[in-house]
Amino acid sequence: xxxxxxxxxxxxxxxxxxxxxxxxxxxxxxxxxxxxxxxxxxxxxxxxxxxxxxxxxxxxxxxxxxxxxxxxxxxxxxxxxxxxxxxx
Numbered sequence: 519x520x521x522x523x524x525x526x527x528x529x530x531x532x533x534x535x536x537x538x539x540x541x542x543x544x545x546x547x548x549x550x551x552x553x554x555x556x557x558x559x560x561x562x563x564x565x566x567x568x569x570x571x572x573x574x575x576x577x578x579x580x581x582x583x584x585x586x587x588x589x590x591x592x593x594x595x596x597x598x599x600x601x602x603x604x605x606x
Contacts, residue, residue, distance in 0.1 A: 520589050525562055532561040545587055551577055 525532065535541040536558045542548060552558070552568055559574060560567040563585035567576040 520585050520592070522563060529561065533558055536561055536566065545584060
């Protein structure tokens, strides 16, 4: 469901989400090496890139941290919708 194709297809929306205050909190980017105020340019299942034109930096994770976070949020969102709609 959430694989490299998902990240390629929704890159624009993911980058927007990662650059919001809520996105940085949810994905725990405050503890990463991204300087405060830098805009994220690309999101992959296990990496993020930031920087200015011509000079990009990336931070890689050994696991698929961002894929796991997105998968869990989708799962819990679906469970919440089931609970609200059907009382399950």
